[in-house]
Amino acid sequence: MLTQIVLAAMVLIGLGLLLNLWALLRGPSIPDRLLALDTMYINSIALLLCYGIYGASNLHFEAALLIAMLGFVSTVAVCKFMLRGDIIE
Amino acid sequence: MRSWTERLMPTPVRSVMLFVVWLLLNNSVAPIHLVAATLLALGIPLLTAGFRDQQTPFRHWRQALIYLLRVLMDIVLANIQIIRVVLGPNRLLKPGFVLVPLELQAALPLTILACTVSLTPGTVSAEILPYQDDPTENMGERFLLVHVLDLNDEAALIQEIKQRYEQPLREMFEC
Amino acid sequence: MTGLEWVIALLVLLGAIFVLIGSVALVKLPDFYTRLHGPTKATTLGLGSLVLASLLFFNFVLDELSLQQLLIALFLFITAPVTAYMLVKAGLHRNVDAVSATKNKHLMQLSEKQRPK
Incomplete structure (x- = not known):
């Protein structure tokens, strides 16, 4: 029973990922797309956590941590570029 | 003059945090991880003490x-x-x-x-x-x-x- | 299925629903600044709930000590506001327009004036 519920939760999160993809493609501005990408990172972490419960293994949590860190650092880096990159300083 | 404990552990709270985070990261309390965590908890604050801003302390x-x-x-x-x-x-x-x-x-x-x-x-x-x-x-x-x-x-x-x-x-x- | 497993199932479902709501907000809300609210909060809370579920599952159902998930939740709760802050700054800097119903729209120009050139 628990595995079915976790599977259902994974379907919901997958749906969320598809919505994020739509938002990413629709835009319209670059910060909008960046926000969608950042949400995609977090959703994929949620998916990995569900997969960990589903397969009863905690091997994936390190991958989830890596995604969390890379997602954060890359989002902040792109933001910083948008704030500073297009001005002649 | 600062006492030797203060010089050895400039930020005790951060040291404890580093210790705990290292153990969580490895997800185990095996002796080797305890040793590594202790070394990191003591070493990192010492190495970074020079370029840290002084922050408002709080005790409550x-x-x-x-x-x-x-x-x-x-x-x-x-x-x-x-x-x-x-x-x-x-x-x-x-x-x-x-x-x-x-x-x-x-x-x-x-x-x-x-x-x-x-x-x-x-x-x-x-x-x-x-x-x-x-x-x-x-x-x-x-x-x-x-x-x-x-x-x-x-x-x-x-x-x-x-x-x-x-x-x-x-x-x-x-x- | 024991009582604890029901609790875990409930937490997993709740977490997934919150994550989904965050994504729905991203698509549905009218402008960049309102969209920002979905992912930073609903999604973060959803992840917190999922982490709680997996903590219960590994420590009490499988009976093995595993607290690594805690680190994921901690990291996300620290980084989510920082990401949101950077995104708003980027949006204000690029003059991303807010929806016309927004109150106090003139405050958006305020932050631009204050920034050193």
């Missing part, structure tokens, strides 16, 4: 814990409220920007306040104005620019942020 651990629990509660409760706003029709939405006058001055409490405002649903902190270039400069009165998802009563919102979050922070940091 009990108040900090109460503050943390209250924020967690607020996050859960107010998220339920947000669901209604998000799933309702867009034309009922009343977004807006609000300037919250600040009494806090130091960097660390301001950071905590801004993060709390961002995490509690309905508000995202956008900027602290005026912009501060030099951390030692006295800026006079400063404001927190907040974006609100569902703005009904501006004065009430400012009052809530000031009383619920800024007041405990001022007590915690004694400023």
Whole structure:
């Protein structure tokens, strides 16, 4: 029973990922797309956590941590570029 | 002259945190990890002591814990409220920007306040104005620019942020 | 299925629903600044709930000590406001327009004036 519920939760999160993809493609501005990408990172972490419960293994949590860190650092880096990159300083 | 314990462990809280995080990262308490965690917890603060800014210290651990629990509660409760706003029709939405006058001055409490405002649903902190270039400069009165998802009563919102979050922070940091 | 497993199932479902609501908000809300509210809060809370579920599952159902998930939740709760802050700054800097119903729209220009050139 628990595995079915976790599977259902994974379907919901997958749906969320598809919505994020739509938002990413629709835009319209670059910060909008960046926000969608950042949400995609977090959703994929949620998916990995569900997969960990589903397969009863905690091997994936390190991958989830890596995604969390890379997602954060890359989002902040792109933001910083948008704030500073297009001005002649 | 600082005592030798102070020189060996300039930031004891950070050392404990590093120790715990290393063990969590490895997900085990095997002796080898305990040794490595101890070495890192002692070594990293020593290596980074030279380029760390002096932050406002705080000693009121009990108040900090109460503050943390209250924020967690607020996050859960107010998220339920947000669901209604998000799933309702867009034309009922009343977004807006609000300037919250600040009494806090130091960097660390301001950071905590801004993060709390961002995490509690309905508000995202956008900027602290005026912009501060030099951390030692006295800026006079400063404001927190907040974006609100569902703005009904501006004065009430400012009052809530000031009383619920800024007041405990001022007590915690004694400023 | 024991009582504890029901609790875990409930937490997992709740977490997934919150994550989904965050994504729905991203698509549905009218402008960049309102969209920002969905992912930073609903999604973060959803992840917190999922982490709690997996903590209960590994420590009490499988009976093995595993607290690594705690680190994920901690990291996300620290980084989510920072990301939101940077995104708002980027949006204000690029003059991303807010929906016309927004109150106090003039405050958006305020942050631009204050920034040193």
